[in-house]
Amino acid sequence: MTDFSRTRDMFDLPKGVIYLDGNSLGPLPRAATDRMAHRLQNEWGQMLITGWNKAGWFIEPRKVGDRVGKLIGAPAGSVVMGDTLSIKVHQALASALALRPDRRVILSDSGNFPSDLYMAQGIIDTLNQDHRLETPNPTDVLDRIDTDVAVVMVTEVDYRSGRRHDMAAIVERAHQKGALVIWDLAHSAGAVPVDVTAIPADFAVGCTYKFLNGGPGAPAFIYVRPDLAENCRPALSGWMGHESPFAFDLDYRAGSGIDRMRCGTPPVLALAALDAALDVWDDVDMNDLRARSIELSQQFIDGVLARCPDLTLYSPSDPHQRGSQVSFAFQHGYAAIQALIDRGVIGDFRAPNIMRFGITPLYINDTDIAAAIDIIADVMNAHAWDDPKYQNRAAVT
Amino acid sequence: MTDFSRTRDMFDLPKGVIYLDGNSLGPLPRAATDRMAHRLQNEWGQMLITGWNKAGWFIEPRKVGDRVGKLIGAPAGSVVMGDTLSIKVHQALASALALRPDRRVILSDSGNFPSDLYMAQGIIDTLNQDHRLETPNPTDVLDRIDTDVAVVMVTEVDYRSGRRHDMAAIVERAHQKGALVIWDLAHSAGAVPVDVTAIPADFAVGCTYKFLNGGPGAPAFIYVRPDLAENCRPALSGWMGHESPFAFDLDYRAGSGIDRMRCGTPPVLALAALDAALDVWDDVDMNDLRARSIELSQQFIDGVLARCPDLTLYSPSDPHQRGSQVSFAFQHGYAAIQALIDRGVIGDFRAPNIMRFGITPLYINDTDIAAAIDIIADVMNAHAWDDPKYQNRAAVT
Numbered sequence: 001m002t003d004f005s006r007t008r009d010m011f012d013l014p015k016g017v018i019y020l021d022g023n024s025l026g027p028l029p030r031a032a033t034d035r036m037a038h039r040l041q042n043e044w045g046q047m048l049i050t051g052w053n054k055a056g057w058f059i060e061p062r063k064v065g066d067r068v069g070k071l072i073g074a075p076a077g078s079v080v081m082g083d084t085l086s087i088k089v090h091q092a093l094a095s096a097l098a099l100r101p102d103r104r105v106i107l108s109d110s111g112n113f114p115s116d117l118y119m120a121q122g123i124i125d126t127l128n129q130d131h132r133l134e135t136p137n138p139t140d141v142l143d144r145i146d147t148d149v150a151v152v153m154v155t156e157v158d159y160r161s162g163r164r165h166d167m168a169a170i171v172e173r174a175h176q177k178g179a180l181v182i183w184d185l186a187h188s189a190g191a192v193p194v195d196v197t198a199i200p201a202d203f204a205v206g207c208t209y210k211f212l213n214g215g216p217g218a219p220a221f222i223y224v225r226p227d228l229a230e231n232c233r234p235a236l237s238g239w240m241g242h243e244s245p246f247a248f249d250l251d252y253r254a255g256s257g258i259d260r261m262r263c264g265t266p267p268v269l270a271l272a273a274l275d276a277a278l279d280v281w282d283d284v285d286m287n288d289l290r291a292r293s294i295e296l297s298q299q300f301i302d303g304v305l306a307r308c309p310d311l312t313l314y315s316p317s318d319p320h321q322r323g324s325q326v327s328f329a330f331q332h333g334y335a336a337i338q339a340l341i342d343r344g345v346i347g348d349f350r351a352p353n354i355m356r357f358g359i360t361p362l363y364i365n366d367t368d369i370a371a372a373i374d375i376i377a378d379v380m381n382a383h384a385w386d387d388p389k390y391q392n393r394a395a396v397t
Numbered sequence: 398m399t400d401f402s403r404t405r406d407m408f409d410l411p412k413g414v415i416y417l418d419g420n421s422l423g424p425l426p427r428a429a430t431d432r433m434a435h436r437l438q439n440e441w442g443q444m445l446i447t448g449w450n451k452a453g454w455f456i457e458p459r460k461v462g463d464r465v466g467k468l469i470g471a472p473a474g475s476v477v478m479g480d481t482l483s484i485k486v487h488q489a490l491a492s493a494l495a496l497r498p499d500r501r502v503i504l505s506d507s508g509n510f511p512s513d514l515y516m517a518q519g520i521i522d523t524l525n526q527d528h529r530l531e532t533p534n535p536t537d538v539l540d541r542i543d544t545d546v547a548v549v550m551v552t553e554v555d556y557r558s559g560r561r562h563d564m565a566a567i568v569e570r571a572h573q574k575g576a577l578v579i580w581d582l583a584h585s586a587g588a589v590p591v592d593v594t595a596i597p598a599d600f601a602v603g604c605t606y607k608f609l610n611g612g613p614g615a616p617a618f619i620y621v622r623p624d625l626a627e628n629c630r631p632a633l634s635g636w637m638g639h640e641s642p643f644a645f646d647l648d649y650r651a652g653s654g655i656d657r658m659r660c661g662t663p664p665v666l667a668l669a670a671l672d673a674a675l676d677v678w679d680d681v682d683m684n685d686l687r688a689r690s691i692e693l694s695q696q697f698i699d700g701v702l703a704r705c706p707d708l709t710l711y712s713p714s715d716p717h718q719r720g721s722q723v724s725f726a727f728q729h730g731y732a733a734i735q736a737l738i739d740r741g742v743i744g745d746f747r748a749p750n751i752m753r754f755g756i757t758p759l760y761i762n763d764t765d766i767a768a769a770i771d772i773i774a775d776v777m778n779a780h781a782w783d784d785p786k787y788q789n790r791a792a793v794t
Contacts (some may be wrong), residue, residue, distance in 0.1 A: 012442045021446045028442035036433055040670070044612055045409045045425035048743060049418045057613055084661025086635035087484060094523060110647060115636035115661065118649040122634035126491060126523060135647055209662070215441055216454055216665035237519035238483035239512035248748055250507060250532055252515040264481025264512065265606070268613035270666050273437070346445060351645055 002288035007362045010280045011213075018372045020347045023187060023325045023358030026213030031276040039272035057268045061240075064271055065221060065258070067278045068212070071286065072185060072204060073195030074223045080258045081274070082266050085186060085207040085220040087236065089119045089153070091261055092203035092222060094235035096151035096180040097123065097131065099228075103150035103179070104131045111138040111158040116184055120153065123235075142169055149179040156194075157187035157323030160350045162315040164192070164323050168199045175200075186210060189221075191293070191324035191360075193286040202228055211324065211360065212281075214274035222261045229257040238263030280362060292361035294319040296369050297326050300359065303373035304328065308380040314354055328355045338390035339379045345372045399685035404759045407677045408610075415769045417744045420584060420722045420755030423610030428673040436669035454665045458637075461668055462618060462655070464675045465609070468683065469582060469601060470592030471620045477655045478671070479663050482583060482604040482617040484633065486516045486550070488658055489600035489619060491632035493548035493577040494520065494528065496625075500547035500576070501528045508535040508555040513581060517550065520632075539566055546576040553591075554584035554720030557747045559712040561589070561720050565596045572597075583607060586618075588690070588721035588757075590683040599625055608721065608757065609678075611671035619658045626654040635660030677759060689758035691716040693766050694723050697756065700770035701725065705777040711751055725752045733776060735787035742772045 012028045013019060019027055043055040052058045065079035072079075082088075093106065106120050117135065124131045136144050138158060145152060152174045156165050167183060174181045183201040188194050190211030196204045204223040208214035224232060233254060239245045240262035243253040254260040297319060304311060304326075314327040330336055330353060337349040347357040357372075379385060409425045410416060416424055440452040449455045462476035469476075479485075490503065503517050514530065521528045533541050535555060542549060549571045553562050564580060571578045580598040585591050587608030593601045601620040605611035621629060630651060636642045637659035640650040651657040694716060701708060701723075711724040727733055727750060734746040744754040754769075776782060 012438070014443050014445070017445070019445055025441075025446045025448075027445055028437060033434055033437045036437060036666075037430055040425060040430045040433060040612070041409070044422075046411050048411070048414070048416055048424055049422045049745065050738065050743070051422075051613065083480065083484065084635070086661035087480065087633065090633060113636075114639070114645050114647060117647055118634045118636055118639065121649045122632045125630065126632045128524075128526075207662070215437070216448065217662050217667070220661070233522065235519045235523045236484065236487060237515045237522075238481070239510075239515055242511070242515065246748070248511050250511060250514055252518045264483035264617070265604070265614050267664060267667055269433075269670055270614070270664055273666055341447065346447070348446065351643070 002283065002285045004292060004361050004365065007280055007284060008365065011363045013363060016344050018345045018368045020345060020357040020364070020372060022360035023191070023210050023356070024348055025209055025216055026211060026277070027363060029213055029277045029280055031279055032215065032273045035276035036269065036272045039269060057266065060268065060271050061262060061266045064275055064278065068189065068208065068221045069223065071194070071281060072189055072223065073197045075197065075226065078226050078258055079221050079223045080261050081219045081221050081271065082262055083220055085205060086115045086119050088205040088220045088222040089116050089182070089184070090123065091234045091236055092182045092205055093120055093123050093151065093153065095232040096182060096203065097127065098233060099180060099231065100150035103148055105149045106131060106133045106151055106153060107141065107144055107149045108133060108135050108153045109138040109141045110135045111160065111163070112153070112155050113159050113184070113186060116153060116155065138163060138165065141165065142173060145170070145173045145177050145179060147177050149174070149177060151180045151182060153182040153184070155184035155186055157191065159187060160327060160354050160356070162323045162325040162327055164321055167201065171199050171201050187323050187325070193290055196223055200225060208274050213277040215270065215277070217270065218274050219267050219270050224258055224261060226257065229260070232260060234260055236263045240264060240266065284362070289361050293324045293359050296361060296364065296366065297322070297359045299366060299369050300326055300357065300373065303370070304376055307373065307377035310380055324360065325356060325358045327357070329353050330355055332385045335390035336379060336385035339384040339387065340376065343375050343379065345375045399680065399682045401689060401758050401762065404677055404681060405762065408760045410760060413741050415742045415765045417742060417754040417756070417761065417769060419757035420588070420607050420753070421745055422606055422613055423608060423674070424760060426610055426674045426677055428676055429612065429670045432673035433666065433669045436666060454663065457665065457668050458659060458663045461672055461675065465586065465605065465618045466620065468591070468678060469586055469620065470594045472594065472623065475623050475655055476618050476620045477658050478616045478618050478668065479659055480617055482602060483512045483516050485602040485617045485619040486513050486579070486581065487520065488631045488633055489579045489602055490517055490520050490548065490550060492629040493579060493600065494524065495630060496577060496628065497547035500545055502546045503528060503530045504538065504541055504546045504549045505530060505532050506535040506538045506551060507532045508557065508560070509550070509552050510556050510581070510583065513550060513552065535560060535562065538562065539570060542567070542570045542574050542576060544574050546571070546574060548577045548579060550579040550581070552581035552583055554588065556584060557724060557751050557753065559720045559722040559724055561718050564598065568596050568598050584720050584722070590687055593620055597622060605671050610674040612667065612674070614667065615671050616664050616667050621655055621658065623654065629657065631657055633660045637661060637663065681759070686758050690721045690756050693758060693761065693763060694719070694756045696763060696766050697723055697754065697770065700767070701773055704770065704774035707777055721757065722753060722755045724754070726750050727752055729782045732787035733782035736776045736781040736784065737773060740772050740776065742769045
């Protein structure tokens with residue numbers, strides 16, 4: 001049984017704050033500061049250029065990739081770290097379209113995170129071959145999959161509602177119809193059990209600064225189905241993905257397997273913080289985490305709905321259809337979130353009217369949830385959100 | 398007059414090492430460790446998600462971009478940080494080709510860094526419109542520029558020989574012929590005076606882990622000529638380059654000017670180290686730096702050639718045709734570099750036979766150069782490179 005009081009102690013949480021925004025940016029793992037200082041002073045400072053080999057920087061995108069892989073059911077050697085999620089979406093999409101040259105549809109949904117859609121639009125413009133992006137309602141994706149679809153690109157957990165796609169059904173139908181699937185795990189990795197082997201999506205991508213706590217702008221990851229990887233030609237063909245980077249050949253030859261999804265020089269400093277963050281997962285059972293997430297979410301939903309009649313549940317009430325966040329709709333949601341932050345409960349707002357709260361059992365417990373409910377009820381019932389000072393701030397994911 | 402003993406004190410250099418590889422990875426600036434710890438503990442740890450606004454993470458790619466811009470003659474607001482140099486090459490190339498839709502040639506040279514060429518090959522494959530990459534000898538680039546060339550993409554300073562292109566002549570001729578120019582500053586920024594305004598290249602890109610000392614895998618930069626920026630549609634159209642990222646619109650609309658070259662979430666941790674590294678430049682005059690680089694390079698060349706008859710100068714002997722590195726050709730160069738590293742002189746090797754030494758006046762002085770010459774002469778004249786233990790290691794840029 002996972003000991004969540006132990007994992008909570010592994011984070012440096014500010015006093016007086018109940019942090020319900022770990023679905024946007026996870027908190028600082030205590031080990032990260034020392035790990036980073038070591039990387040700077042003992043590795044970069046002392047080893048200088050020789051750190052690429054001596055400290056293993058060159059292979060770290062693969063080593064850290066394997067650690068992330070364990071959390072998503074990926075076999076060793078099938079995940080690599082680097083760049084940002086948007087870039088990894090591009091690599092997966094470009095690879096998928098090249099593998100389905102006779103098809104023209106990228107199927108996503110209107111609940112997908114916009115950057116994924118923007119990257120698809122950029123690729124479509126570049127290819128100039130009459131590809132088109134379709135974005136039906138999330139609930140209509142499954143039925144829309146047909147033989148004209150080259151690739152289905154969905155984020156499993158909707159960033160606004162927290163609604164979860166039935167990925168097994170999507171992958172099964174896509175494969176029946178000859179389409180490929182890109183599974184965006186931004187709100188899944190570290191949030192819900194994921195098994196890219198059992199549900200054999202072709203590509204999986206994700207960021208590591210949300211539920212994996214890698215820090216602001218932490219490197220992204222990409223998984224490619226091992227039997228598919230050798231057939232992918234990444235459009236972003238940088239030297240680190242070359243078969244032999246240090247031969248300095250003039251012609252690109254893709255490296256073997258997932259290595260070809262490497263592109264430029266890896267983000268060595270950021271990987272140190274992420275590696276420290278991944279230590280937290282060593283003794284966590286994802287099924288325990290999921291069970292605890294559902295418990296805490298239910299406590300939160302029940303408490304808020306009982307005490308805040310102005311809030312409407314925007315997330316699915318069935319926990320199996322929900323990721324690890326809870327969203328409420330409220331007309332003055334933006335101001336209400338600002339009022340909550342002022343009172344130490346950090347959630348966030350998503351247009352047009354969504355108050356979003358991440359449920360992260362690694363460092364949030366039932367006492368936190370109870371205290372958060374009290375403060376939310378105070379803000380809502382006293383109309384604290386009506387104060388003019390809460391109307392005009394910027395919000396960031 | 399720039400005080401180079403002061404700048405030297407701003408670096409944490411390991412004892413017993415003469416570091417002549419700052420053209421590959423600059424050393425650790427003393428301020429970087431504290432700056433990074435502050436970012437982790439006081440910003441990420443304490444501010445959590447609110448750091449995006451409170452600590453200015455969101456605008457930091459522009460703020461740091463302006464600091465880099467000062468070193469390359471770019472006006473404020475024309476440079477932005479992020480991703481890797483390979484990705485920035487892609488953005489510049491894709492933008493340039495879209496601006497010259499009737500032309501099919503990407504002109505580079507056989508001395509360009511392979512990753513730039515690989516990215517071009519990836520774009521050509523993707524576009525599938527009969528574009529082609531030409532890579533003549535570096536000395537033949539200028540004469541090859543004609544009206545079929547869409548874009549000239551050259552790295553000003555050759556990573557192997559240190560030979561410098563005459564960028565003013567290349568830009569002038571390219572513009573006469575209606576071609577665009579991408580100026581890769583990987584070995585120029587912080588190494589030689591650069592003025593992207595006086596020599597009006599259309600795009601300039603570079604990394605920051607070499608002469609700018611931002612750390613392994615530090616973020617890259619891109620400059621776009623301000624009057625051109627509004628006409629560029631980046632192929633990598635991520636949400637941070639959107640006109641209004643937090644509107645979460647389903648359709649991409651490019652942000653204004655250089656903002657559209659932003660893509661995914663910025664590398665906030667890495668930017669802290671880079672920002673600390675840029676402090677070193679506050680009181681450095683690039684003309685002083687260049688003069689000092691030429692002095693030290695001449696001392697190095699004269700000393701080595703006088704005492705090592707087996708080494709041939711592979712860099713141009715005319716300092717005006719050379720960047721801030723000195724290369725020698727030697728059949729057993731790989732082993733010789735390993736023998737030197739064992740004796741505390743760190744340079745590097747590039748296939749097939751090049752021993753490469755970076756000259757970095759910020760932290761290397763004439764005493765270092767004299768000591769390095771002594772050790773190189775010992776290794777060469779005692780045939781220390783002939784030891785079997787030096788034959789089989791990996792080298793990394």
